[in-house]
Amino acid sequence: MILLAVLAAVFFMLIGVPVFVVICGLAVYLFFISGIDLSAIIIEMHRMATTPVLVAIPLFTFAGYLLSESGAPKRLIRLSNAVLGWLPGGLAVIALISCAVFTALTGATGLTIIALGGILLPAMTRGKYPEIFSLGLLTTSGTLGLLFPPSLPLIIYAIVAKVRIDHLFIAGIIPGILLVVLLSVFSISRAVQKNMPKTRFQISEVAGAVREGLWELPLPLVVLGGIYSGKFAVSEAAAITAVYVLIVEVIVYRDIGWKDLPEIMKKSMVLVGAVLIILGAAMGLTNYLIDAEIPIQMLEFFKRHIESRILFLIVLNLFLLAVGCTMGIFSALVVVVPLLSPIAQAYGIDPIHLGIIFLANLEIGASIPPLGINLFIASIRFERPVLRLYLASLPFIAILLAALVLITYIPWLSLVLLK
C-alpha cells in the first residue's frame, strides 16, 4: 500500500503537481493510515518555519534579487573583463566567475542563465567563441557557484541536516573555487588551441572598473567577515547584508528606485515561499519516516551490500547525480538529505564534507541530460533545441565530474579551512 502511495506520488510529480503538494499529500496519507492527527504535519511545518536561523533565507534572497536587478552584474562583468580580458579565453573565465558569484547571491534558482546568459552569450559570440562552446559553458554555469556562501541551497542543507551553517559556508569555498578553476583551465586551453583573440590589459580600465564597483567589492567581506570572525551569527550577517545592499543599490548607485522595491520584495519572497513550503512539508514527512525507522532499515540494507566507504561514496555520487538531474536541487535536498545523512555518518563521512558532496552532486546533476534543469532553462533563454545543449554541455560536464571525484574523495578540500 505504501509502495502504491509512493508510486502515485512520483506520478503526480511527473504530471506537474507542485513538489510541496505531493510531499504534503504523502504525509497526509501516511499520517492518516497510522491514525495520527493531521495537525501534526502542521506542527512540524510551524516549528520549522519559526526556527531562528531561518530568517537568513528571506534576507539573503532579497539581497540577491536586489543585486540581480541592479547594475551589479554589469559592473561585475566589466571588472572581471578589465582584470582578466588579456588572458586567452579571458571572456570564458569572466563568464564563469560572473555566473558563480551571481549564483551564490541568487541561490541557484535558474536566474543566472536568465539574467546573465543574455549578456554573456552575445559577448562570447562577438569574441569569436564557437557557439557550441559558449552554449555549453553558459548552460553548465547555471548552477556554478552554488557552493559559495550565502547560496540558498547551502543554508537549506544546513537546516535539513542540522549542521552549522557557518561551517558549511566556509567548507564550500575551496571546492567551489576548484570547480571554477578547472573549468577556467579547460576554457583557456581551448582558447589557446584555437588562437582566440584577446584584449590588451589596461591599468586605467582596471582602475575605472574598481572605482565603479567600489561599493560592491566589500560584499564578500560583509557576508563572510562577521561569520568567519565569529562576531555575527548567520542570521545577523544576513540582516547586515540586506541593509548594506539596500543602501548601496538604492541610495549610493540609485540603480533601483524606492518605488521598485515592493515588486522586488514580492518576487524574492515568492521564491522564499516556494522553497520554505517544500521545506516545511518535508519536515512532516521526514519525522514520519524517522519514526518508522526507515533510515535505520536503509542503513542495514546498505551495510549488508556495501562494505567499503569508497564504494558507498561511488553509489552516493551516482544516486545524487540522478536525483539532481531529475528532482531539482531544493526538492532533492529536503527529501534525500534526512534519509541519507545518518547512513553516510555510519560510514564515517564527516557531516560537513557530506554537505559539500551533496551540493556538488546536485549542482552538476542540474546540467546532466536528459532532465537537468539548466538544459531546459538554457533552451528557453537561448532559443536553441535541448538536444544541441545536451551535446554542448558534455565536455563541461566531464570536467565537472572530474572535480566531483576530487571533492568527494579528498575530504581535506572541504575541511581544511575549518581547522
Next chain:
Amino acid sequence: MSKWQKWDENLGRIEKFLVAAMLSAMILLAFLQILLRNAFSTGVSWADPLVRYLVLWVGFIGASLAGKEGKHITIEVFSRWFDGRGRRYLKAISRLISALICGLMTFAGWTFVQNEAQMGNTTFLEIPVWIPQVIIPVSFALMTLRFGFSAFAALAMMDYPDNYSEHGKHS
C-alpha cells in the same frame, strides 16, 4: 475578466503589500537588534519572536502568491510531450489534485490553530499564539482556491497566470 479574477488580482495586491511591509519590518528589526546588542549590549525582548513570525507570514504569503503566479517548484516531465488539448487536460488534473490536497492541509491547519487557541498560550507582548499562526490555514485555503480556479480555467480554456511555460523558473 471574471469576478474571480478581479478578486484574485485585488487579493494579490494586498498580499504584495503585506509581504513588502513585513519584509521591511523584518530587515529593520533584525538590523536594530544587531545595533542594540553591539552598541549598548541590550535588545528588545519582543523583537526576536516577532521577526520569527514575520518569516512565517512572509513565507506563507509568498507560497500563496507562488500559487497565483505558477511559481511553485514542479518536476513536470509529461507535459513536454503534449500540447494543446492534452496539455490542458493534464494541467487541469494536476491542479485538481493540488486543490484537493491543499484543502486537506487547510483542514489540518485549521485543527492546529484551534488546538493552539484552546491551549491558550501567548507569545511576545501577551499576544495569543494562535493569531500569528492563523496564516497557515489561511494561506492553504487561498492556495486551494487558486489551484481550483486554475484547474477550472484550464478546462474552460481561459488564461490564468500560472502557465506551463514557467517550467524551470525555480530550482
